[in-house]
Amino acid sequence: MNNTNSSSIAGNAPGKPPRSRTIERVRSGLKKRHQAERRFRLYGRVAIWLGLAFLALLFVSIVAKGYTAFEQTYIRLEIDFSADNLGLGIQRDRAALSRADYGGLVKASLRSLFPEVTSRRDKRALYALVSPGADFILRNQVLEEPNLIGITKSLWLPANDDVDMFIKGHTERTSEDSGRLKAIQHRWIDRLIAEGRIEKRFNSTFFTAGDSRDPELAGIRGAAVGSFYTLLVTVALSFPIGVAAAVYLEEFAPRNRLTDLIEVNINNLAAVPSIVFGLLGLAVFLNFFGLPRSAPLVGGLVLSLMTLPTIIIAGRAALTSVPPSIREAALGLGASRVQTVLYHVLPLAMPGMLTGTILGMARALGETAPLLMIGMVAFIVDVPSGIFDPSTVLPVQIYLWADSPERGFVEKTSAAIMVLLLFLIAMNSLAVFLRKRFERRW
Amino acid sequence: MLKKIFVLSTALSSLLALGNADAQSARDYISIVGSSTVYPFATVVAEQFGKTTDFKTPKVESTGSGGGLKLFCSGVGVEHPDITNASRRIKKSEYDACHANGVNEIVEVKIGYDGIALANSKKAAPMALTLRDVFLGLAKEVPAADGSKKLVPNPYKTWKEVNPDLPDTAIEVLGPPPTSGTRDAFVELAMEGGCKSFDWIKAIKQEDKKAYKRICHTIREDGAYVEAGENDNLIVQKLEANPDAVGIFGFSFLDQNRDQIQGSTVNGIKAEFETIADGSYPISRPLYFYVKKAHVGTIPGIEVYLAEFTSEKAWGDEGYLTDRGLIPMPEEERAKFAADAKALNNLVLE
Numbered sequence: 001m002n003n004t005n006s007s008s009i010a011g012n013a014p015g016k017p018p019r020s021r022t023i024e025r026v027r028s029g030l031k032k033r034h035q036a037e038r039r040f041r042l043y044g045r046v047a048i049w050l051g052l053a054f055l056a057l058l059f060v061s062i063v064a065k066g067y068t069a070f071e072q073t074y075i076r077l078e079i080d081f082s083a084d085n086l087g088l089g090i091q092r093d094r095a096a097l098s099r100a101d102y103g104g105l106v107k108a109s110l111r112s113l114f115p116e117v118t119s120r121r122d123k124r125a126l127y128a129l130v131s132p133g134a135d136f137i138l139r140n141q142v143l144e145e146p147n148l149i150g151i152t153k154s155l156w157l158p159a160n161d162d163v164d165m166f167i168k169g170h171t172e173r174t175s176e177d178s179g180r181l182k183a184i185q186h187r188w189i190d191r192l193i194a195e196g197r198i199e200k201r202f203n204s205t206f207f208t209a210g211d212s213r214d215p216e217l218a219g220i221r222g223a224a225v226g227s228f229y230t231l232l233v234t235v236a237l238s239f240p241i242g243v244a245a246a247v248y249l250e251e252f253a254p255r256n257r258l259t260d261l262i263e264v265n266i267n268n269l270a271a272v273p274s275i276v277f278g279l280l281g282l283a284v285f286l287n288f289f290g291l292p293r294s295a296p297l298v299g300g301l302v303l304s305l306m307t308l309p310t311i312i313i314a315g316r317a318a319l320t321s322v323p324p325s326i327r328e329a330a331l332g333l334g335a336s337r338v339q340t341v342l343y344h345v346l347p348l349a350m351p352g353m354l355t356g357t358i359l360g361m362a363r364a365l366g367e368t369a370p371l372l373m374i375g376m377v378a379f380i381v382d383v384p385s386g387i388f389d390p391s392t393v394l395p396v397q398i399y400l401w402a403d404s405p406e407r408g409f410v411e412k413t414s415a416a417i418m419v420l421l422l423f424l425i426a427m428n429s430l431a432v433f434l435r436k437r438f439e440r441r442w
Numbered sequence: 443m444l445k446k447i448f449v450l451s452t453a454l455s456s457l458l459a460l461g462n463a464d465a466q467s468a469r470d471y472i473s474i475v476g477s478s479t480v481y482p483f484a485t486v487v488a489e490q491f492g493k494t495t496d497f498k499t500p501k502v503e504s505t506g507s508g509g510g511l512k513l514f515c516s517g518v519g520v521e522h523p524d525i526t527n528a529s530r531r532i533k534k535s536e537y538d539a540c541h542a543n544g545v546n547e548i549v550e551v552k553i554g555y556d557g558i559a560l561a562n563s564k565k566a567a568p569m570a571l572t573l574r575d576v577f578l579g580l581a582k583e584v585p586a587a588d589g590s591k592k593l594v595p596n597p598y599k600t601w602k603e604v605n606p607d608l609p610d611t612a613i614e615v616l617g618p619p620p621t622s623g624t625r626d627a628f629v630e631l632a633m634e635g636g637c638k639s640f641d642w643i644k645a646i647k648q649e650d651k652k653a654y655k656r657i658c659h660t661i662r663e664d665g666a667y668v669e670a671g672e673n674d675n676l677i678v679q680k681l682e683a684n685p686d687a688v689g690i691f692g693f694s695f696l697d698q699n700r701d702q703i704q705g706s707t708v709n710g711i712k713a714e715f716e717t718i719a720d721g722s723y724p725i726s727r728p729l730y731f732y733v734k735k736a737h738v739g740t741i742p743g744i745e746v747y748l749a750e751f752t753s754e755k756a757w758g759d760e761g762y763l764t765d766r767g768l769i770p771m772p773e774e775e776r777a778k779f780a781a782d783a784k785a786l787n788n789l790v791l792e
Binding site: 124128132136171172180212213214286290292293294375377378379380381382390400402403404405406407410 | 469471473475478481482484485486488489492493498499501502503504521673674675692694695697698699700701760762765766767
């Protein structure tokens with residue numbers, strides 16, 4: 001064993017046994033070094049587990065708060081669609097039907113269920129059990145099927161948000177009349193439950209309706225469609241421009257001070273806070289070009305400014321990863337530079353560019369700050385039908401709901417976060433898939 | 443693949459360009475901006491209006507009172523909003539700015555009142571505060587305890603030190619940040635109200651308005667007042683977690699969360715619907731909206747929206763806005779503003 005170390009410690013003083021001393025020093029330190037290595041690995045593991053734990057906590061708290069939003073409490077009522085109840089005269093055309101008193105139908109039905117309720121105050125409390133949206137549901141049913149008039153039909157109508165929160169266990173029964181629901185309303189609810197008139201069902205409204213100030217009528221369709229149009233504009237603008245810029249800078253542009261300056265600026269732009277782009281959008285697109293406020297068009301324009309640097313940087317990285325031999329071979333066979341780039345280099349770089357674009361889009365999907373400046377933080381009920389209609393986007397909807405006083409919006413907020421996360425996960429998986437599927441290594 | 447993408451994106455871009463042609467030529471929905479305090483009420487009316495009429499549902503943006511008036515006064519034309527909500531009356535400077543930009547005819551509609559509640563968790567005992575307690579507990583500088591006319595940095599750590607009748611808990615108040623309209627109103631009504639109760643400070647107002655404002659409007663910055671963000675729901679949640687803390691927020695949040703929090707009495711008056719309506723609860727403010735008369739007739743439905751907002755079923759004593767926490771005006775006042783709105787009477791500020 002001593003022999004193997006002889007050369008490295010030849011310079012030691014003679015007489016003493018220097019070799020074993022060095023060995024000892026190494027050995028005595030060895031334990032410490034191993035410990036240090038184990039510690040380091042432990043730190044790494046703790047860091048990862050901590051990260052995962054926070055992520056799990058986030059998901060658990062969001063899902064635990066939000067899963068109930070996918071259900072909605074319904075109350076079964078016998079609705080008597082008589083012309084008298086509706087306040088209809090002889091006229092039965094669409095205009096007359098749409099003006100009829102559908103709220104009266106619900107009230108009449110509730111009164112017949114609880115005939116003992118007589119005082120004005122109590123009647124108001126009774127009517128408050130059913131969502132104000134029930135009128136519109138009945139109205140739409142009658143407009144669709146006018147021969148419902150004169151028929152009594154048993155229907156499930158959405159309950160008011162206070163009832164919904166109580167049935168789901170989000171609010172507690174208070175002894176006095178201090179809670180949102182009064183003691184008398186609790187007695188009515190108990191009776192409705194006993195009669196099997198209250199049921200929790202899948203909340204399809206959440207996926208088909210636009211925003212509403214009544215939590216039981218609010219949906220994310222408007223925001224989701226708004227996000228779709230905004231991203232459509234973003235991708236339609238930023239992808240072609242980003243790819244063209246990346247190709248020119250990487251393949252054609254001369255290397256000089258000007259292109260260096262442009263490169264530095266693009267890298268800096270990628271790090272500019274998004275609100276700055278919002279201010280820019282307000283000044284340029286709204287005030288100078290006079291484009292409509294709150295429109296997905298302007299939102300898309302602002303977000304494409306924000307994602308462009310990301311796409312250009314990703315695109316240039318993808319182009320540099322294409323080996324020069326491909327270009328040389330194409331040029332050697334007589335292809336022009338444009339042909340080389342368009343038919344050989346770009347197709348090979350495309351997966352990397354698409355990945356960069358999708359990640360940029362995912363970031364744009366989660367953005368609210370720049371949209372604040374251009375009026376997309378707004379209450380919009382109608383689902384937008386184009387890029388000029390006023391609309392909002394998913395993260396803004398989350399923000400607006402989180403700020404609403406009604407308790408019912410707490411679960412809606414978490415549910416909307418779940419939907420947004422689902423979209424983000426889907427987009428990121430697509431990026432991973434594209435990379436794995438089309439990526440080529442040399 | 444490349445060609446396809448290229449063709450697709452060109453097609454999309456040209457589609458965008460085509461649509462652009464008629465983007466600004468017309469707007470067939472009402473555009474509303476303004477105060478975040480009025481936002482919950484304006485949106486309910488907007489939704490009701492959209493559902494019961496053939497007009498499109500108005501777009502309501504929450505920009506704050508000042509921001510809303512700035513947008514509103516920037517000019518006449520479809521790119522400018524038709525209505526702005528405000529949690530205070532329009533200022534003379536804003537009125538002048540409106541006129542300078544050609545917005546000469548403005549209709550003012552007062553819609554009701556909003557109370558600002560001081561509340562704590564139901565797990566703790568309810569508090570009975572006076573405006574003077576609020577001022578002494580929260581101001582940056584307070585009159586010295588010995589009664590001399592001298593200001594000292596706020597020495598109070600617990601409510602009991604402020605007023606021996608109050609509980610012996612540390613002063614910890616969660617409230618809105620300076621950007622919020624609720625904060626403005628709280629400072630003006632509650633802080634200044636308590637501040638004025640010292641006669642010698644009140645006397646300063648005559649001589650030096652700035653100094654008076656500085657004394658009365660400055661909130662302490664030593665951690666006793668916690669700026670909890672614009673989100674009132676967050677303050678409610680924090681109160682639930684911390685029974686010793688007191689929160690400041692709009693009355694509708696107290697109204698919606700009565701199973702978790704309780705309002706403190708201020709000057710002996712409980713924050714209730716009735717007490718705010720009759721003006722006995724001291725921290726309440728009027729809410730308004732302003733209509734651009736030049737847009738009536740150009741943008742469809744504005745008259746109908748006004749009629750909906752000023753109808754008894756909306757802002758009346760038992761209207762749907764009161765369910766959301768709006769405190770209605772007395773009947774005569776309602777009748778006056780409803781008539782003003784119907785006739786589109788022009789606001790004249792001297």
